[in-house]
Amino acid sequence: MTFRIQDAAGAEHVLPSVRDIAAEMVSVRHQIHANPELAFEEFDTSALVAERLRSWGYEVHQGLAGTGVVGSLKLGQGTRRLGIRADMDALPIHEATGVPYASRVPGKMHACGHDGHTAILLAAARCIAQERSFDGTLNLIFQPAEEGLGGGRRMVEEGLFDRFPCDAVFALHNMPGFPVGKFGFKSGSFMASSDSVTVTVKGKGGHGSAPHQSCDPVVAAAHIVIALQTIVSRNVDPRDMAVVSVGAIRGGDAPNVIPDSVLMRLTVRAYRPEVRAMLRERITELVKAQAVTLGVQAEVDYHWRYPALVNDEAPTRFAREVALDWLGEDGLLPELAPLTGSEDFSFMLEKCPGSYLIVGNGTGEHHATGGCMVHNPGYDFNDAMLPIAASYWVQLVRRFLQSA
Numbered sequence: 001m002t003f004r005i006q007d008a009a010g011a012e013h014v015l016p017s018v019r020d021i022a023a024e025m026v027s028v029r030h031q032i033h034a035n036p037e038l039a040f041e042e043f044d045t046s047a048l049v050a051e052r053l054r055s056w057g058y059e060v061h062q063g064l065a066g067t068g069v070v071g072s073l074k075l076g077q078g079t080r081r082l083g084i085r086a087d088m089d090a091l092p093i094h095e096a097t098g099v100p101y102a103s104r105v106p107g108k109m110h111a112c113g114h115d116g117h118t119a120i121l122l123a124a125a126r127c128i129a130q131e132r133s134f135d136g137t138l139n140l141i142f143q144p145a146e147e148g149l150g151g152g153r154r155m156v157e158e159g160l161f162d163r164f165p166c167d168a169v170f171a172l173h174n175m176p177g178f179p180v181g182k183f184g185f186k187s188g189s190f191m192a193s194s195d196s197v198t199v200t201v202k203g204k205g206g207h208g209s210a211p212h213q214s215c216d217p218v219v220a221a222a223h224i225v226i227a228l229q230t231i232v233s234r235n236v237d238p239r240d241m242a243v244v245s246v247g248a249i250r251g252g253d254a255p256n257v258i259p260d261s262v263l264m265r266l267t268v269r270a271y272r273p274e275v276r277a278m279l280r281e282r283i284t285e286l287v288k289a290q291a292v293t294l295g296v297q298a299e300v301d302y303h304w305r306y307p308a309l310v311n312d313e314a315p316t317r318f319a320r321e322v323a324l325d326w327l328g329e330d331g332l333l334p335e336l337a338p339l340t341g342s343e344d345f346s347f348m349l350e351k352c353p354g355s356y357l358i359v360g361n362g363t364g365e366h367h368a369t370g371g372c373m374v375h376n377p378g379y380d381f382n383d384a385m386l387p388i389a390a391s392y393w394v395q396l397v398r399r400f401l402q403s404a
């Protein structure tokens with residue numbers, strides 16, 4: 001199905017400068033889509049982004065987190081500094097959309113719309129550079145490896161905000177199931193933290209017929225699984241969200257052998273940093289205490305992955321006002337509930353105030369396979385959203401870096 005600007009909510013508000021280049025930026029999106037690259041391997045995508053930004057007059061910095069790109073534009077004497085981030089990586093999924101620009105790489109696919117996010121920010125970058133009507137510094141951040149490998153964290157650790165200080169940073173994500181082109185904002189906790197834990201229960205193996213001569217890690221692991229259920233039900237405030245799931249448990253091979261050890265793997269989620277910290281404390285205490293009671297040893301390897309994504313109030317209000325004043329209530333989604341996924345823009349928000357917003361990707365009317373969620377082999381970014389979302393970034397830049 002072809003791309004039509006008018007399919008998006010608020011399409012009549014698309015800026016003329018964006019409208020002029022929309023078709024070209026959609027073809028850039030298709031080019032990125034057809035050539036997906038996984039985490040930290042976004043060499044061609046990153047080169048494309050850098051080359052375009054340079055051609056429009058941005059000072060381009062490459063190499064942060066390997067394939068990360070930052071394009072900076074400084075105009076006037078203004079001291080305000082704004083960051084906008086897009087993600088560039090694809091997923092290890094075999095595409096099944098059947099679109100003409102489908103992935104040319106078996107087993108790799110842009111199934112989360114990061115091709116769209118990159119094209120949106122590039123379209124905005126071009127219009128902003130043409131207008132040259134702001135006062136201050138604009139840093140456009142194109143990050144690698146959002147999907148699980150923490151490219152955002154690496155950019156921050158490698159000095160993103162030391163080298164490119166920002167007073168606020170913003171990012172958007174498309175969201176299937178919401179009307180295409182409508183904007184959603186949420187102050188406070190918006191996405192969950194996601195941590196993983198490996199527990200190794202070590203006992204003493206032996207013959208299944210003589211348990212008294214061994215120290216059984218299977219029984220201890222069973223007690224630990226049950227004890228872990230009390231954390232969410234007894235320690236977490238009922239008004240808070242938390243998840244502790246034992247997703248894998250491995251030990252032993254034969255019915256008549258007590259194994260030496262059992263391995264367990266957990267996923268742990270929360271919305272609030274305080275709850276996240278408490279979960280770690282309780283999981284560790286509880287596993288150790290159970291082990292002592294049952295005479296085994298237990299090692300807890302706690303892996304902090306992504307923190308909860310917490311939107312700051314003032315930047316979220318600002319981001320919402322930009323959309324509201326420009327599109328009216330009709331352009332906005334109703335108050336959003338927090339999402340249970342996680343997102344490594346959270347690392348940027350830990351260092352810099354800002355807000356992460358969503359834009360509706362539609363309900364599947366834009367392609368033949370119908371509606372589906374991101375990370376599905378049938379998913380496709382909705383091109384009708386590109387012009388309205390690019391116009392939004394232009395508006396946000398104009399307002400945040402207003403000329404005096």
Ligand SMILES: [Zn+2]
Nearest residue numbers: 112147374375
């Ligand atoms: Zn994703």
Ligand SMILES: [Zn+2]
Nearest residue numbers: 112113114173
């Ligand atoms: Zn994504």
